[in-house]
Amino acid sequence: MNRMQKTAWVGFFGSLTSSVLYATAFMLLLLSPAYRRVLCLILCPFLAVLFAALVWSCRKQSPAEPDCDERDSQISRRAVIISFAGLCFLIYISDAIVILWTGVGGSIPTSVLPVIHLGVGLLTATLYYAAMIVFYGKGKKANG
Amino acid sequence: MAEKLTNQIRRLRFDNNEMTQQALADKVGVTRQTIIAIEQGGYTPSLVLGMKIAWVFNKTVEEVFRLEC
Structure with missing residues (x-):
């Protein structure tokens, strides 16, 4: 795997896990603020694993390997x-859910909108890295 | 009609002291995965990259790549 592929895998699992943790944290904090310490205990090992994975993804196959070549750029553009x-x-789905949930004249707390946007952002990042993995996977196995 | 770009990179590598994909990738400034994709026809390189590959083998672009209709 080259650096971009490794970054895509790390990004995919990182953003996917973040999405799950984020959703879990949101639900737990809704239930009770006392879960904050439990969330910190979960978050610390996750950040440590993510850091180790990022260090691994920075390793090159050879000293002359470029950070990103023309195929990597093409794959990245398509994933974007x-x-x-x-x-x-x-965004359309989340807005539609809010409108259907609260009604046309309804309102939501100001703290909820950033939460929705952050969730959408995490899912978009997951989709970006998943698309990159799929495009890299279209090449066949190495044999030389 | 579908056109397909075929190439002789694999044969040329072996004719050049069994050059590895990594060595070729390092010479033309791309990753090994890009060389693998080009060899297998999964990726069509840019003209610049095609010329660089041809220069490594001291061949013309037409000797390395061929467009089949």
Whole structure:
């Protein structure tokens, strides 16, 4: 795997795990603020694993390997287009849910909107890295 | 009609002292995965990269790449 592939895998699992932790944290804090310490205990090992994975993803196959070549750029551009489409879809869905939930004249607390946006952002990042992994996977196995 | 770009990179590597994919990648400034994708026809390189690969083998672009209709 080259650096971009490794970054895509780390980013995918990092953003996916973050999304799950984020949703769990939101639900737990809704139930009781006393869960804050439990969340910290979960978050610390996660950050340590994420840091180790980032260090691993920075390792090069050879000293002459470029950080990003023309194929990597092409794959990244295509992944950005897909994740942008996903972002538009997720914003539309989240807004539709809020409107359906509260009604046309309803309102939500100001603290909820950033929470929704952060969730959409995490899911968009997950989609971006997943698209990159799929595009890299379209190449066949190494044999030389 | 579908056109397909074929290449002789694999054969040329072996003719050049069994050059590895990594060595070729380092010479033309791309990653090994890009060389693998080009060899297997999964990626069409840019003209610049195609010329760089041809220069490594001291060949013309037409000797390395061929467009089949």
